[in-house]
Every structure is written in structure tokens, then in C-alpha cells.
Amino acid sequence: MAGRWSARRHTCGQPIPTSRPQVNEIAGISENNEVVFSAALGFQLTALRGQLEGQGLDGLTYAGTDALDATGIQFEANNEGIVHTPHVSITAGDRVDTLLADYEAAKGEALESRGFMPLYVDSMFLGIQGILDCGCADPAGIGDAVKQISGFEGLSGEITYAGTNGIPPKAVPINRIVDGEDVLVATIGAGWEGGAVSAAPSGLDVEAVLAADLSDCADAPSGDPIRVGMAMDFSDVVGFVDIPGSKVVPYVAELINCAGGINGSPVEVRVAEVGDDAALATQESCWTGVPIS
Incomplete structure (x- = not known):
């Protein structure tokens, strides 16, 4: 993917009702094609996304850690396309x-x-x-x-x-929210x-x-x-x-x-x-x- 990789650490457990400094910083450098990586909780990342989209940045890809799965990213509004690394990728009927x-x-x-x-x-x-x-x-x-x-x-x-x-x-699953479903898209280390x-x-x-x-x-x-x-x-x-x-x-x-x-x-x-x-x-x-x- 073209563009830059933007990383920002948020403190888990701290709500992000507004991320204005981060939003302004990203908006000032973004070409609207980057990956935004965050260790935030699910509702925090979707809040950040909403604020960035409010700045016209609707072409960003969002990625996060196991904290997203742990905090129910698949149940969040505005979660489409978010990438995360759950401990276990769960499929229907497994x-x-x-x-x-x-x-x-x-x-x-x-x-x-x-x-x-x-x-x-x-x-x-x-x-x-x-x-x-x-x-x-x-x-x-x-x-x-x-x-x-x-x-x-x-x-x-x-x-x-x-x-x-x-x-x-342990192999690492890479999941993405696709059409509202939490879908496995790749696995790192699957050959172990x-x-x-x-x-x-x-x-x-x-x-x-x-x-x-x-x-x-x-x-x-x-x-x-x-x-x-x-x-x-x-x-x-x-x-x-x-x-x-x-x-x-x-x-x-x-x-x-x-x-x-x-x-x-x-x-x-x-x-x-x-x-x-x-x-x-x-x-x-x-x-x-x-x-x-």
C-alpha cells in the first residue's frame, strides 16, 4: 500500500472522547492513503476514526492489536475494514x-x-x-x-x-471486518x-x-x-x-x-x-x- 505507516500509542483504559492533537497531527501530514495503527480499545479506535473522517480523511486503513478483539471490535459501529490480530480467529461452528x-x-x-x-x-x-x-x-x-x-x-x-x-x-491470525463480519484474511507462521x-x-x-x-x-x-x-x-x-x-x-x-x-x-x-x-x-x-x- 502506498503512503506512510502512522503509529500512535494510546493508553489502554483511557477513553478518547476527543483525540484532537492526534487528529490534527495526522491531518497535517496525511495523503489519505496511510495505515493508522493503534493499540487502543475497540471503541477508542472507532472514535478516532470518526474524528479523522470528520476531517475528510476517509481513505485511511485502520489496524490494531488483540485489544480490538478483546473489546468487541466486531460489534462496534463504523468498524468496516478495520484490521486486527486476535489471539484466536473464530469461525462459525468451530x-x-x-x-x-x-x-x-x-x-x-x-x-x-x-x-x-x-x-x-x-x-x-x-x-x-x-x-x-x-x-x-x-x-x-x-x-x-x-x-x-x-x-x-x-x-x-x-x-x-x-x-x-x-x-x-504461535501462528498469528490477521482478521478484518468485512461486510460486518470478522473474517480471517491471513495467518503469519501458519507453517510452524x-x-x-x-x-x-x-x-x-x-x-x-x-x-x-x-x-x-x-x-x-x-x-x-x-x-x-x-x-x-x-x-x-x-x-x-x-x-x-x-x-x-x-x-x-x-x-x-x-x-x-x-x-x-x-x-x-x-x-x-x-x-x-x-x-x-x-x-x-x-x-x-x-x-x-
């Missing part, structure tokens, strides 16, 4: 879409922050696999076991920690082959969990509970958008228990959305089981 539809049917609430949901669920799954692999409840031992995970087929895709610096390699596939973790059957029907559950598991504590820090966006990991994770724990639990043991999950309170984050995430932040 596992994530089905899980979110089932959640809506069970709980009577649609989750607008969709792409983050598989990450929360996989955090719980990985913690459980770590517990199973190490046969322990010691956070350090569980953490060491997670570091050895390779080829784990999670909700968000294949996950490998073994042989990495602690960041699993992943690691060796791990042996199936004893008692954890992800497909069975996702297929569980809360209206028709197996006998309630009665073994010693597997407890998972998760702390989620969304201090940047508190008050502006709901990123409801604290809703979907307990729901998936219900599905696990509906499917019979893990080796006959129920899963108990405790989620804290802790904002800026680091002490509370430590307290909540170290509730028995595995700390995951």
Missing part, C-alpha cells in the same frame, strides 16, 4: 464458537470479548495437566511440569512449552509444525469436556478436588469493558465435572479479577492448586 454459543444458551449471556476466552480456558487446562503430570499440588512442581508440555491440543490451538523460553510459538505431541494426559479429555451437556451430566465426581486458582489483571480496562474470563473459566469447570471430573475428582476453580492489587493477585492465585496469571 470449537470456540460452539463453546461460546453453548455458554450463551446455558447462562443467557453472550460474551462480546471472544478471542481471549480460549486463552483463559487453556490456562486452566494446562494447569490441570501440570498437576496430573507431576502428581503433586506444589506450585513449583506444577510449574516445572508445565515447562515440559509439548504438543498440547488446547482450545486456542497447539501449545508447546518444552524447548522454548517460556513463550509457546509444533513440537512432539504429548501423551494424552490421564483423565483430561478436552474433547469430552467441550462436548459435555449441562442438562445431562454424568454422576457427580466425588474424589479429592483439583483446585485451580487464577488471577486476572485488567486494571487498564476496568470500568470501560468487561473481559469476562471469570465467567467462562468456571463454566468450563462445570463442563469438566459434568463429564465426570478428572479421574473421578471434581475441579474447583477460583478466579480473581484483581485490578492493581498485586497482594490480592498473589493471595488469590496461590489458593491451593496451581497459580496462573
Whole structure:
């Protein structure tokens, strides 16, 4: 694309009722054919776009990060053509879409922050696999076991920690809003082959969990509970958008228990959305089981 690449960092969590300095700066240099990249939230970027269009700049392309998907860019007005990089590109009828539809049917609430949901669920799954692999409840031992995970087929895709610096390699989807739909247009790193596939973790059957029907559950598991504590820090966006990991994770724990639990043991999950309170984050995430932040 011809033109320049204009980058501007906005502070997440701060509303942009007016971006006059940025608008004036861009209007002063724009040839109306550039890409405007922003790390703003969905409603912030569409507000900025509206102000730029008010200056006659209607030929710009807008691109952003996972913050757009997390804050429901697909539900925003004036979102046509916006490009973003979600953690997971969700298509109609796939596992994530089905899980979110089932959640809506069970709980009577649609989750607008969709792409983050598989990450929360996989955090719980990985913690459980770590517990199973190490046969322990010691956070350090569980953490060491997670570091050895390779080829784990999670909700968000294949996950490998073994042989990495602690960041699993991952293909990056590029989505664009086309005719009001959030559409995958490209994938960076799609040829990555992943690691060796791990042996199936004893008692954890992800497909069975996702297929569980809360209206028709197996006998309630009665073994010693597997407890998972998760702390989620969304201090940047508190008050502006709901990123409801604290809703979907307990729901998936219900599905696990509906499917019979893990080796006959129920899963108990405790989620804290802790904002800026680091002490509370430590307290909540170290509730028995595995700390995951």
C-alpha cells in the first residue's frame, strides 16, 4: 500500500472522547492513503476514526492489536475494514464458537470479548495437566511440569512449552471486518509444525469436556478436588469493558465435572479479577492448586 505507516500509542483504559492533537497531527501530514495503527480499545479506535473522517480523511486503513478483539471490535459501529490480530480467529461452528454459543444458551449471556476466552480456558487446562503430570499440588512442581508440555491440543490451538523460553510459538491470525463480519484474511507462521505431541494426559479429555451437556451430566465426581486458582489483571480496562474470563473459566469447570471430573475428582476453580492489587493477585492465585496469571 502506498503512503506512510502512522503509529500512535494510546493508553489502554483511557477513553478518547476527543483525540484532537492526534487528529490534527495526522491531518497535517496525511495523503489519505496511510495505515493508522493503534493499540487502543475497540471503541477508542472507532472514535478516532470518526474524528479523522470528520476531517475528510476517509481513505485511511485502520489496524490494531488483540485489544480490538478483546473489546468487541466486531460489534462496534463504523468498524468496516478495520484490521486486527486476535489471539484466536473464530469461525462459525468451530470449537470456540460452539463453546461460546453453548455458554450463551446455558447462562443467557453472550460474551462480546471472544478471542481471549480460549486463552483463559487453556490456562486452566494446562494447569490441570501440570498437576496430573507431576502428581503433586506444589506450585513449583506444577510449574516445572508445565515447562515440559509439548504438543498440547488446547482450545486456542497447539501449545508447546518444552524447548522454548517460556513463550509457546504461535501462528498469528490477521482478521478484518468485512461486510460486518470478522473474517480471517491471513495467518503469519501458519507453517510452524509444533513440537512432539504429548501423551494424552490421564483423565483430561478436552474433547469430552467441550462436548459435555449441562442438562445431562454424568454422576457427580466425588474424589479429592483439583483446585485451580487464577488471577486476572485488567486494571487498564476496568470500568470501560468487561473481559469476562471469570465467567467462562468456571463454566468450563462445570463442563469438566459434568463429564465426570478428572479421574473421578471434581475441579474447583477460583478466579480473581484483581485490578492493581498485586497482594490480592498473589493471595488469590496461590489458593491451593496451581497459580496462573
